[in-house]
Amino acid sequence: MTITADAHRQKVVKFVQELLLDHEDRSDITPSLIAEKITLVISMNPKWGEGLNRDAVTDELIRRFSMWTGQDTALTSDIDHEAWLTSARKQDWRYWQRYREWLERKLSFKVVEALDRSTDTILEQLEDPKRDGSWDRRGLIVGHVQSGKTGNYTGLICKAADAGYKIIIVLAGMHNNLRSQTQMRLDEGFLGYETKPAQDDIRIIGVGEIDGDPAIRPNYVTNRTDKGDFSTAIARKLGITPEQRPWLFVVKKNKTVLERLYRWIRNHVADTHDPETSRRIVTRLPLLLIDDEADHASVDTGEQWFDAEGNPDDEHQPTAINSRIRKILHSFSKASYVGYTATPFANIFIHEKGATREEGPDLFPSAFIINLAASSNYIGPSKVFGHSGPDGREGGVPLVRTVDDYSNGDGRGGWMPQKHNVTHTPLHDVGTALPPSLVEAIDAFLLSCALRDIRGQGSDHSSMLIHVTRFNAVQQHVHSQVDEHVRHIRQRLQRRVDHEDIVQRLRSLWEEDFIPTTQAILAIAPDQASPQQPIWEDVLQALTDNIGDVQVRMINGTAKDALDYSDHKGVGLKVIAIGGDKLARGLTLEGLCISYFLRASRMYDTLMQMGRWFGYRPDYLDLCRLYTTHELCEWFEHITDAAEELRDEFDLMAASNGTPRDYGLKVQSHSVLMVTSRLKMRSAKSLMLSFSGQLLETVSLYRDNPTLQQNLNAAKQLLSSLGKPEPNPTRQRFGSQQNWTGFLWSDIDTTHIVEFLSSYRTHPEAHKVNSALLAEFIQSMAIKNELTHWTVALIGGGTGENLEIVNGISVSMLKRKANGPFEDRYAIGRLLSPRDEAIDLDEAAWGEALKLTREAWRNDPARASDGKEPEVPNGPAIRKVRGFGSNDTPAHPERGVLLIYALDPEQAEAGFPEETHPIIAFGISFPGSNSGLKVEYKINNVGWELEYEPTN
Known part of the structure; x- marks a missing residue:
């Protein structure tokens, strides 16, 4: 499509949109009505109809009239x-x-x-x-x-x-x-x-x-x-x-x-x-x-000092x-x-x-x-990665492809090991060849460009991101390898010499990956993909036509990198962008389709900013892919959930007329931010954390039998000391009844909870859940007459083996699928079912929490991965209502909830040996509180840098 044709298409879309806005019943806007208006607009200026893809104009207008935007x-x-x-x-x-x-x-x-x-x-x-x-x-x-x-x-x-x-x-x-x-x-x-x-x-x-x-x-x-x-x-x-x-x-x-x-x-x-x-x-x-x-x-x-009255040192020297x-x-x-x-x-x-x-x-x-609320067609973290559920991630779109062939097993050799320096030369098993996962990612980009061309988007920009190292010298090696690889494919396809293997490889990827992914996206988000299914011969022709336009570039921070999109307006720049820090923040890669991402920063804000693949993908979401590691998937899933919860907290605070200062105090003590830059938190040697209003659950667990036995013993000691439980508790929920299989104890003294946490060993990769720190926090809160009375629940009803923890207390163990092949831990996506956290709420409190949850949900469709109104309250609303009450429900800042789960290692799909002991996991729901009490989490500078800073 020429620049003129592209401008004509924009004008047709704009004028047809204006005509449709005058239509009395906008729900009656159909493809036939749009076609009628297109014909009317073209009759006003016949030149606009020359080479016009009427189907593409119709699809664009249907998208425009079906989307919606929430409230800020x-x-x-x-x-x-x-x-x-x-x-x-x-x-x-x-x-x-x-x-x-x-x-x-x-x-x-x-x-x-x-x-x-x-x-x-x-x-x-x-x-x-x-x-x-x-x-x-x-x-x-x-x-x-x-x-x-x-x-x-x-x-x-x-x-x-x-x-x-x-x-x-x-x-x-x-x-x-x-x-x-x-x-x-x-x-x-x-x-x-x-x-x-x-x-x-x-x-x-x-x-x-x-x-x-x-x-x-x-x-x-x-x-x-x-x-x-x-x-x-x-x-x-x-x-x-x-x-x-x-x-x-x-x-x-x-x-x-x-x-x-x-x-x-x-x-x-x-x-x-x-x-x-x-x-x-x-x-x-x-x-x-x-x-x-x-x-x-x-x-x-820089760390600024304040006196006892909170007055700042006015001689402080801020950073430059x-x-x-x-x-x-x-x-x-x-x-x-x-x-x-x-x-x-x-x-x-x-x-x-x-x-x-x-x-x-x-x-x-x-x-x-x-x-800011995003439009309903925004593809953000919760739509890419879904949300945590007991059976794994739920509600995400199937675009992530995990890779593990970029380094050797020890993580120090191979094409791009996580630990490498500026002198590293990327080498795969066969010399300088690219790893198969990157070959597939490049093939996916070529297919995306071809399919976008078939869909009438050939004049739009298409980009691929390769972000594997922060060193310019290593990026240069990658650039040379990728450029040579693309040149080889281009020569074979255009000359049709020795091209059979390449064509078959591309066709297999199209048939085995692209076709089923498009069908899956159409079922989830029909306005984000095209129902048109081209035949392979047309795809191959478009591949051959487009590959000559594909450029391989290093993004090194010069203005020219940004100018290229403007220079190619109307014809579409097709670029494979290779870079590091220059790509990590702010720079928009227009029409980003394929991302190949290996960088291993664990800092919350750094990871989120590196997520260049989020954004708007009208009519080509199904052509997008994210190739990344199992570990980075785990981290992105973690921070996606954390970001959603913090936005929920914000909305709840906004509804109660909170101020920026109120939110600042809340966030400054939030344990999830242990994974953001410690320097930005102005804490040289320690973090001051509060767990009030938070849910903590063990999603990274030990694998070895001695530790699993220690944690099972901690559960046995706790449950044997609690007295007679309520078996299989039920709760009324406005015309329906929620049932749990398991046991419930109410009004439990703090000492039992502290003893359990002191005996239980949490995994060091469970960054939010440190049992010793939790025990200290609970003891400190009890001194202030908060967290003094607990609800304890043992949740069963799974499909696993029956486990008797103490006499008369037995449950069928639960299945929690492993979230990646980690040798040092058993990692899961979510421990709790969403309803479990509200097991202590009566009907009125549960209804108030659901009301708050729905109000927040309606504000921002970008956070609603499936488009359905919530049927159970979310965690922040539950903890707010429990801690602060409402007009119709009393506050209970003294009441915490401890939820215990027994997980069956045989159903974990984590490669456990046959004789592995049952796995005890727990979640704690802390009520909201205004006490402001915090506990100190100490870590030295070297430890922090090793744990969270990028290692390459």
């Missing part, structure tokens, strides 16, 4: 804030209007309407730029990974400029390619023209094609070239005077660049002195500072980038700061009172934190 949730503080945004104020906002019209060419009207609502919500939390006096407003926007955060802040910038903000600074990552990519996106969405070093040759693009009036054309300082950042030469020539049009700066988070910008503001823009400190400040130009990837580099990782961001903000008497991130936890660890004399307040989002 917010925690806000109105301290020193004046409400100001009214509909009257928004009249004649030309920057936003043209951006909206430009988006409607490419996006569903529902998505654009949701963006309008979302940016209004953010803007009204900022201060009115026309408000007199001094003000400072700081907030954080939390979006899903690869979910459109750039589009959101572009819309915010347009509205802020319309409202009267004059200086707009965007901090765009730490590398030239990301800064350049962001500049290009803002050229299209806000400026309306290409930014170049020479301003005399203006090329109108993007929103400028809709409204290119020079009278509203924003000014730019930085440009899209490799050397387009804020420089000494720019600073020397640039002067800003009060005027109508806003100024845009897109700069890297680089110490030198930010220092240069700060000095220029202080020396050339400031118009007065602060009467108290004599600092030079800007009073006439309101500032909006957008901090993209705000958790990266912006956070002060944090210091300069704060100095820039501190130089304006009217300033708003908005951070954007998908992994906000480092920002929430910022001390709310952190401040210094030179830098002013730290970047804690004291004014607001807003969780």
Whole structure:
């Protein structure tokens, strides 16, 4: 498809969408009605119909009218804030209007309407730029990974400029390619023209094609070239005077660049002195500072001291980038700061009172934190990896392919062992050949490109990510190997010489993997795949046609990496991108289909940011694949569940009018964040953890008989001391009855729980569940009259062998399938059934928890992997209702729940020897609490780096 044909297709889609919006009954929008409107639009301009793929236009419009977007949730503080945004104020906002019209060419009207609502919500939390006096407003926007955060802040910038903000600074990552990519996106969405070093040759693009009036054309300082950042030469020539049009700066988070910008503001823009400190400040130009990837580099990782009253040391020296961001903000008497991130936890660890004399307040989002809801067609962690269930992961799409042929068994040899250095040369068993898993991944990419072409998406970009090492020298070896491999396939297919084996290999992958995967995706998400089933001869022809366009590139941080997509607009760039840290954060790989990912970081935020494969995959989700290791799958599943729970916590807090400070206190003590960067948690030698309001379950367990016997003995000792149980408990649940097979004890004293935990040995890979630490926490809470009375349940009813733990107490052991072939542990996905955690709740409390759960679910369809409303309450709601109560239910912060399970090793599919002892596992549900009590988790620097930092 040519650039012109692609533009014509966009126009047809846009005008047909407008006609359908006027249709009285939108539920009656059918393919035949769409076809009728397409014919009508083409009759208005017959050129638009030349070469038009009407089926592709129809599929796109059906998707647009079937998707939906949830509601953003917010925690806000109105301290020193004046409400100001009214509909009257928004009249004649030309920057936003043209951006909206430009988006409607490419996006569903529902998505654009949701963006309008979302940016209004953010803007009204900022201060009115026309408000007199001094003000400072700081907030954080939390979006899903690869979910459109750039589009959101572009819309915010347009509205802020319309409202009267004059200086707009965007901090765009730490590398030239990301800064350049962001500049290009803002050229299209806000400026309306290409930014170049020479301003005399203006090329109108993007929103400028809709409204290119020079009278509203924003000014730019930085440009899209490799050397387009804020420089000494720019600073020397640039002067800003009060005027109508806003100024845009897109700069890297680089110490030198930010220092240069700060000095220029202080020396050339400031118009007065602060009467108290004599600092030079800007009073006439309101500032909006957008901090993209705000958790990266912006956070002060130095440890700041506070006195007994919580007052900060104002002589503290922040880290370089944090210091300069704060100095820039501190130089304006009217300033708003908005951070954007998908992994906000480092920002929430910022001390709310952190401040210094030179830098002013730290970047804690004291004014607001807003969780952005994604559209229903967003493919996020919960849709890729599903959610944990007793029978394994549930609800995920079948796109993950695990690999284990990249290294030798010892993890130190082979093509790409986890532990390698800059001198490593990748070698497989047969010399420099690629491992079979990477050969398959490349084949999958070639098939994806061919099938997208058949579906009418040949003019769209298609990308493959290979992320296996952070060393540029090793990446160069990989690049050479992959480039040679692709060249070999290209020559064989195009010349049709010695190509039979390659053709058969590709055909087998298509028939054995692609066809069944497409059918599975159509059953789960029919709007994310195409029902068209081409014949192999057409696929082979498309393979031959497309392989000549496939390029193999190293992503090394230059602006050219980002410019390529723009250069190939309308014809589609097909690229295999090989990189490391430059690919790990922020950079968007457009049309990402195949990912081959071996990096082994265990840090929560690093892993989530490396997930470039999340995002929007309209009509080609079934063609996407993630090739990765069993271990990384386990970690991604773990952090997916953790992220979902923390979003649930956020929604519950928003519903009760919580503030950013409340959420900060909650997250700062959350044990799941033991797997994020310890430096960002500002804790040099230890972590202070609270387990209040959390569920802990043992999902990494020992395999050896002596330890299994020790844990079985701990269970026997506990259960024999509890007295007479309630067998097979039942609970009423609004017209239905829940039944458990097992035994229940109520009102159990804390001492029994502490003794059990002191005797039980948890596996070191069970990062959240440390039995000694839990025992200490429970004892400390009991002193405060919390966690003093426990419910204990032994859950049975499985399909395994019968196990008598003590006289009269026996259960059929449960099946929990192993979650990967680990020699050092028996790892499972989920221990508890979701309903088990509510075994102690009466009907009223259970109903209140379900109500809270459904309210949170309706807010964000991106988190609903199967589209069905929850039938049981989620964990955060259960623990909130138990600990804090509600209007109709009393609070029980004194009541914890211990759930014990016996797992059958013979059903685990984990390679246990025949004589392996039964496996005792447990879960603990802690009620919500305001006590703030924490226990200390100690770890030394070397231990932390060995455990969580990337090893390659």
